[in-house]
Amino acid sequence: MPHEVAFRGVLLPGLLPVFLGCLLLMVLIDMVVGRFGLYRHVWHPSLFRFALFVCLFGAAGLLLLR
Amino acid sequence: MSAVPAIESVPSPSRWPWLAEFLAGERHAWIFVGKSLLAIYIAAWLAMWLQLEQPATTMITVAIVMNPHSGMVLAKSFYRAIGTLAGSVCGLVLMALFPQQRELFLLSLSLWVALCAGGATLYRNFMSYGFVLAGYTAAIVTLPVISHPLHVFDTAVMRVSEVLLGILVAAVVSDLVWPERLRLLLRQNARRQFAQFIDFVRDSTGGSIPRAQMEQAHLAFVRAAVQLEDMRASVIFEDPEVHARSTRMRLLNQRYMSAATSFQSLHHLINRLQRSGSQSVADALIMLYRPIGVALSPEPALRHETTILAERLTACMTQLPAQAAALRVSLDTPTAQLEFDTGAALLQRFAAELRDFAALEGSLRGKQTRGSVEKVHFRRGNDNLGAAIAVLRTFFTMVTLSTFWLASGWAFGASAMLLATIFSGLLAASPNPVSAATHTLYGYAAGMLGAFLVVFWLMPGSDGFLSLIAVSAAFLLIGPYLSTRDTLSGVGAGYTLGFVYILALKNPMVYDPTHFFNDAIAQVAGLALSGIAFVFVPAVTGSGWQRARQLRRLRELVALAASAPLEGLAWRFESVSRDLFQQMVTHTRPGSAESRSLLAWGLAVQESGRAVLELRQDLADGHRVPAAVCDVITLALQAVARLYLQPAAARWRETDAAVRMAIGAAAAMPAVRQHLYQLRTALHDDESPLASYIPSSIPSPLPESGNAA
Numbered sequence: 001m002p003h004e005v006a007f008r009g010v011l012l013p014g015l016l017p018v019f020l021g022c023l024l025l026m027v028l029i030d031m032v033v034g035r036f037g038l039y040r041h042v043w044h045p046s047l048f049r050f051a052l053f054v055c056l057f058g059a060a061g062l063l064l065l066r
Numbered sequence: 067m068s069a070v071p072a073i074e075s076v077p078s079p080s081r082w083p084w085l086a087e088f089l090a091g092e093r094h095a096w097i098f099v100g101k102s103l104l105a106i107y108i109a110a111w112l113a114m115w116l117q118l119e120q121p122a123t124t125m126i127t128v129a130i131v132m133n134p135h136s137g138m139v140l141a142k143s144f145y146r147a148i149g150t151l152a153g154s155v156c157g158l159v160l161m162a163l164f165p166q167q168r169e170l171f172l173l174s175l176s177l178w179v180a181l182c183a184g185g186a187t188l189y190r191n192f193m194s195y196g197f198v199l200a201g202y203t204a205a206i207v208t209l210p211v212i213s214h215p216l217h218v219f220d221t222a223v224m225r226v227s228e229v230l231l232g233i234l235v236a237a238v239v240s241d242l243v244w245p246e247r248l249r250l251l252l253r254q255n256a257r258r259q260f261a262q263f264i265d266f267v268r269d270s271t272g273g274s275i276p277r278a279q280m281e282q283a284h285l286a287f288v289r290a291a292v293q294l295e296d297m298r299a300s301v302i303f304e305d306p307e308v309h310a311r312s313t314r315m316r317l318l319n320q321r322y323m324s325a326a327t328s329f330q331s332l333h334h335l336i337n338r339l340q341r342s343g344s345q346s347v348a349d350a351l352i353m354l355y356r357p358i359g360v361a362l363s364p365e366p367a368l369r370h371e372t373t374i375l376a377e378r379l380t381a382c383m384t385q386l387p388a389q390a391a392a393l394r395v396s397l398d399t400p401t402a403q404l405e406f407d408t409g410a411a412l413l414q415r416f417a418a419e420l421r422d423f424a425a426l427e428g429s430l431r432g433k434q435t436r437g438s439v440e441k442v443h444f445r446r447g448n449d450n451l452g453a454a455i456a457v458l459r460t461f462f463t464m465v466t467l468s469t470f471w472l473a474s475g476w477a478f479g480a481s482a483m484l485l486a487t488i489f490s491g492l493l494a495a496s497p498n499p500v501s502a503a504t505h506t507l508y509g510y511a512a513g514m515l516g517a518f519l520v521v522f523w524l525m526p527g528s529d530g531f532l533s534l535i536a537v538s539a540a541f542l543l544i545g546p547y548l549s550t551r552d553t554l555s556g557v558g559a560g561y562t563l564g565f566v567y568i569l570a571l572k573n574p575m576v577y578d579p580t581h582f583f584n585d586a587i588a589q590v591a592g593l594a595l596s597g598i599a600f601v602f603v604p605a606v607t608g609s610g611w612q613r614a615r616q617l618r619r620l621r622e623l624v625a626l627a628a629s630a631p632l633e634g635l636a637w638r639f640e641s642v643s644r645d646l647f648q649q650m651v652t653h654t655r656p657g658s659a660e661s662r663s664l665l666a667w668g669l670a671v672q673e674s675g676r677a678v679l680e681l682r683q684d685l686a687d688g689h690r691v692p693a694a695v696c697d698v699i700t701l702a703l704q705a706v707a708r709l710y711l712q713p714a715a716a717r718w719r720e721t722d723a724a725v726r727m728a729i730g731a732a733a734a735m736p737a738v739r740q741h742l743y744q745l746r747t748a749l750h751d752d753e754s755p756l757a758s759y760i761p762s763s764i765p766s767p768l769p770e771s772g773n774a775a
Contacts, residue, residue: 031306
């Protein structure tokens with residue numbers, strides 16, 4: 001993936017679509033996990049979610065934009 | 067909103083109970099102060115590290131968004147992000163349209179800000195912040211570069227990045243560091259609501275409830291329903307599990323509301339029967355009601371166990387028809403039988419609704435939810451004219467400021483405009499805006515004084531980010547601390563904003579006393595003007611005038627129930643009537659004559675509206691109703707609607723005649739007839755607000771009863 005994306009003539013950082021994609025993925029994961037109540041087995045659910053998001057975003061960013 | 071859910075300490079007998087209480091409250095406050103400071107400094111550091119132009123914008127954003135409950139912060143942040151994006155796009159468009167015409171530009175900017183402030187008054191949750199922010203961002207993006215239109219795009223990108231960074235930091239910090247879960251509060255509230263309702267229903271099986279007690283109960287039920295919806299709307303951002311159950315919780319609230327309406331209607335009917343001398347019918351209905359009370363009374367430990375209650379209610383419902391038939395035999399006259407049938411039908415409806423309510427509550431308490439449920443929405447009753455007045459007021463404020471700015475060539479006009487923009491929106495939804503503006507102004511001035519000390523006395527000697535924290539933290543923490551006090555929250559918010567804004571942290575820092583004072587004067591002027599505008603164009607929220615309008619809208623709901631398309635109308639009726647009612651009652655003194663009259667109207671509207679809806683359901687889904695009868699009933703419904711639109715003695719007579727005629731026409735259709743009869747007894751209720759329109763010589767209670775059998 002390119003490091004910069006042109007959107008109607010405006011240069012945007014390539015990380016932006018990756019970030020939005022990860023947010024979307026996170027919403028999907030939340031929907032599934034929330035439905036089955038799996039976050040109850042985690043000590044600090046929001047820390048877990050934040051860490052999960054960092055992992056997703058970090059991995060996606062490193063893999064796609066390297 | 068001040069529960070401390072997380073501490074699971076064993077309460078030891080303390081020598082000074084007040085001290086423990088004081089410390090618990092303080093702990094709560096200081097956690098919030100610590101989180102706020104942490105978020106503000108992280109935001110500042112990140113903004114400098116990312117080399118954004120104005121770290122101050124990021125810090126202000128954090129200051130505005132921080133709230134003790136993390137669900138609130140996330141909800142706020144979500145709507146803020148949307149508002150920010152919308153506002154920056156609008157700012158860019160306006161700048162592109164009028165790059166050279168400053169007058170037109172300021173006029174259209176004022177209009178945009180005014181529309182946003184009006185939108186903010188229409189919502190009671192954090193969506194109103196989205197509107198405030200949409201206005202504020204358009205101003206913050208364009209005003210600083212008004213003389214250099216070519217730079218507007220770069221500034222817009224900078225400001226949006228700063229604001230979004232602030233939102234992100236505030237959300238992450240408040241969610242990760244000692245989060246205060248609103249979810250626990252929501253769960254507690256939902257359980258309490260369920261338990262209270264079930265207890266009330268069980269304890270009232272004796273039959274008659276005095277009107278005053280019924281009114282208080284109604285008030286409590288309505289408040290519970292509206293609060294639950296408000297909380298649900300915030301908690302879905304906090305917790306994915308709640309989000310997954312959101313649809314179900316909405317449906318639960320709707321079932322709760324319809325069960326409460328049926329319950330009230332039933333009790334009004336019994337009360338009326340007792341007052342009008344039909345004691346035998348009332349006694350028969352109370353006998354029939356008793357099994358529901360028995361079904362709700364398993365052994366005390368299981369009294370709020372939803373699944374058990376639902377099972378017992380189902381069992382009770384299968385027996386109700388037989389019991390009703392047995393009790394009916396003892397009544398001899400056709401009138402008494404019709405009265406009894408009406409009550410029995412209402413009672414069975416109530417039992418069914420109560421069972422559905424308990425069953426749904428049970429499925430929500432379970433670990434998992436299966437299948438999907440009907441989608442319903444909690445509709446709000448908004449006052450568009452109130453919003454229009456907010457638009458007008460903000461427009462005048464902004465136009466006045468821009469005219470002054472243009473005419474005087476004031477170098478710091480932009481700062482004044484900016485502050486006026488923020489506070490016009492924030493104050494528009496406040497119940498007492500003039501005093502809120504005064505408090506905020508005091509806080510703001512104090513904050514600027516604090517910032518002055520920090521900038522010109524302490525900061526020049528400091529070096530590096532840590533010493534920045536060291537010199538400013540002591541002054542900064544005053545703001546968040548004050549905002550945890552109930553009476554001083556406006557002062558606290560003003561202090562934080564004033565401090566952070568005028569501190570204008572930059573990297574490298576600029577020390578310019580002239581600029582500092584000019585900016586300070588401009589900001590105070592902008593803030594003061596937005597407050598003064600409320601003196602000239604008063605806020606409508608909570609005024610007697612608005613209450614009168616809302617009461618009219620509440621009555622119009624009966625007309626809505628009689629005429630709007632049936633699809634989803636029942637849910638809409640139940641939620642809008644409660645929302646309007648809640649809005650009206652919050653601004654009246656409990657127990658005052660006005661409050662009593664509003665309550666009476668609320669009950670009357672709920673009962674008649676529901677009966678009208680049931681009748682329309684009868685007409686719509688059974689094709690057995692002949693067209694001629696249908697027309698007579700429709701006429702009666704229209705008459706009821708007209709009576710509620712404009713109550714008058716003449717209309718009451720017309721309505722009464724129309725309903726009597728419909729009862730006569732519907733002799734062959736028991737269900738329709740019972741609903742009509744219920745409507746009629748509601749009209750004749752001598753304790754309802756309609757009583758003052760009843761002519762003194764009432765026709766005999768049931769003239770058509772001869773046609774009934």
